[in-house]
Amino acid sequence: xxxxxxxxxxxxxxxxxxxxxxxxxxxxxxxxxxxxxxxxxxxxxxxxxxxxxxxxxxxxxxxxxxxxxxxxxxxxxxxxxxxxxxxxxxxxxxxxxxxxxxxxxxxxxxxxxxxxxxxxxxxxxxxxxxxxxxxxxxxxxxxxxxxxxxxxxxxxxxxxxxxxxxxxxxxxxxxxxxxxxxxxxxxxxxxxxxxxxxxxxxxxxxxxxxxxxxxxxxx
Numbered sequence: 001x002x003x004x005x006x007x008x009x010x011x012x013x014x015x016x017x018x019x020x021x022x023x024x025x026x027x028x029x030x031x032x033x034x035x036x037x038x039x040x041x042x043x044x045x046x047x048x049x050x051x052x053x054x055x056x057x058x059x060x061x062x063x064x065x066x067x068x069x070x071x072x073x074x075x076x077x078x079x080x081x082x083x084x085x086x087x088x089x090x091x092x093x094x095x096x097x098x099x100x101x102x103x104x105x106x107x108x109x110x111x112x113x114x115x116x117x118x119x120x121x122x123x124x125x126x127x128x129x130x131x132x133x134x135x136x137x138x139x140x141x142x143x144x145x146x147x148x149x150x151x152x153x154x155x156x157x158x159x160x161x162x163x164x165x166x167x168x169x170x171x172x173x174x175x176x177x178x179x180x181x182x183x184x185x186x187x188x189x190x191x192x193x194x195x196x197x198x199x200x201x202x203x204x205x206x207x208x209x210x211x212x213x214x215x216x217x218x219x
Contacts, residue, residue, distance in 0.1 A: 025081035033202035036065035060086025067095035118147035
């Protein structure tokens, strides 16, 4: 049976960062929309449903999509507001998800227990990025799939002209393809590229975006 995992984390999950996300998710509307990320949707279609865990899941759009397509959901985020909206969305779509309020430092799952790891706009600061990526990778069993979409460092030019382009404003929290591949050693990369896309994910991921996309299998 296939399992999958997704993730995110700020500067050691500071209270400031947690407060930021609670404030971001506090409006009644879903600020990143209710439809799944297109890259995740595409890659999930190539996998047989199993168990999926989604770190930094926010308002739950990706978890609910996966649940509706046969996945058993585990998710976490540091934001209580995000969890609340995810549970409301799950109820609206008549699906069940397990969603914890936790951060990257305290979350713990058994090693090699998931069949896929997906990181969708899960940005970590440079000083902890590799540590957290390796922690998450340890949860993935051999033969498991890595799915990643994140803002590339080139995305700063889009942020300068479009306040709704999304992504961290600190360039050090944006990603470089070679660095991310180095974080995930021991993978067979089926796809690893930078791309320019048009995002339409709620009110905070809108317009032109430079992104990294990875689909890889753990050896």
